[in-house]
Amino acid sequence: MNSRKIAVKASQYTMLIVALMLFAGPLVWMLSTMLKTKAETYKVPPTILPDTFSLEAFERLFAVQPMMWQWIQNSFIISFFVAAGAVVSSSLVAYGFSRFATKYRNILFPVVLVTLMIPPSIMMIPSYVLFSKLNWIDTWLPLIVPAWLGGAYYIFLFRQFFMTIPQELDEATYLDGGNRWTVYARIIMPLSKPIIMTTIIFAFVNSWLDFLGPFLYIKNPEMFTLSVGLQLLIGQTSQDLPALAAGAFISIVPIGLLYLFAQRYIVEGVVLTGTKG
Numbered sequence: 001m002n003s004r005k006i007a008v009k010a011s012q013y014t015m016l017i018v019a020l021m022l023f024a025g026p027l028v029w030m031l032s033t034m035l036k037t038k039a040e041t042y043k044v045p046p047t048i049l050p051d052t053f054s055l056e057a058f059e060r061l062f063a064v065q066p067m068m069w070q071w072i073q074n075s076f077i078i079s080f081f082v083a084a085g086a087v088v089s090s091s092l093v094a095y096g097f098s099r100f101a102t103k104y105r106n107i108l109f110p111v112v113l114v115t116l117m118i119p120p121s122i123m124m125i126p127s128y129v130l131f132s133k134l135n136w137i138d139t140w141l142p143l144i145v146p147a148w149l150g151g152a153y154y155i156f157l158f159r160q161f162f163m164t165i166p167q168e169l170d171e172a173t174y175l176d177g178g179n180r181w182t183v184y185a186r187i188i189m190p191l192s193k194p195i196i197m198t199t200i201i202f203a204f205v206n207s208w209l210d211f212l213g214p215f216l217y218i219k220n221p222e223m224f225t226l227s228v229g230l231q232l233l234i235g236q237t238s239q240d241l242p243a244l245a246a247g248a249f250i251s252i253v254p255i256g257l258l259y260l261f262a263q264r265y266i267v268e269g270v271v272l273t274g275t276k277g
Helices: 004-033 058-066 069-101 105-117 120-133 141-149 150-163 168-175 180-188 190-211 213-215 226-236 241-273
Strands: none
Touching: 004 150, 004 168, 004 241, 058 069, 058 141, 069 141, 069 150, 069 180, 069 190, 069 226, 069 241, 105 150, 120 168, 120 213, 141 190, 141 213, 150 190, 168 180, 180 190, 190 226, 190 241, 226 241
C-alpha cells in the first residue's frame, strides 16, 4: 500500500515538474537571454546560464529606441483610465441589474451577456468608421472611451458579486435617510473590494497587452503603446536577441507585480461571483 502511494505521489510530482517546465521554460529562457551578451546568444550548443551576467541589452534597447520611456508611460496612462472606466461604468450598470426590481431586468441582462458572443473582428470595421467620423483617429479616445461605456464581462462579474451582498443593508441605509446613491457609494462598493481589484487587474492587463487597438487607431509614433513599440523594435533590432528579450521583460514586469500583490483578490472575487445567481 505504501509503495502504491509513493508511486502515485511520484507520478503527480513528475506531471507537475513537466507542466512547470512547459510554462516556465520560455520565461526562464527570456531571462537568460536578456542577461547574455549579443555574441553569447549565438553559441552552439546554447546555455541557460550566461557565462557573464550583463545588462548591456537594456542599454542597447534604450539607445536604439529613445522613445521606450514614452511608450511605457503611454501604456500606463491608457491602461489606468481603461481600468478606472471598467470599474465605474460596469459597477453602475451591475448595481442596477442587482438592485433595481424592474420588469425589464431579466430581459436586458441576457441581452448584455449575448454581446459576449460577438467576435471582436466583426466590430472592427464599424468601430473604425465610427471613430473616423468622430475624428478620434490618432488619439487615445478609441482606446479609453469604450471602457467607460461598460463591458459585458465586467458587468456580469459585478452583478454576481453584488447579489451576494444582503439587501437588508440597503434597507437599513434607507431607514437612516440614505438613497440609492448612498447605498452604492457607501455600502456596495466598500464591500466589493475583491471584485473591484479583479476587474482592475483584468482590464489593466487587457489594455496593457492590447496590440490591435493601438495599431489601428494610432499613427503617431510618440503616442504608441509599448506593445506596438515592441513590434516596431523587432524590425530595428531583429538580430539583437538580448535587446528583444529585455523589451519583452519590461512589458511583463507590471503584469507580474500586479498579480503578485493582488492575487488573493482575484481568487476571492472570482469564487464569490458564482455563489448566487
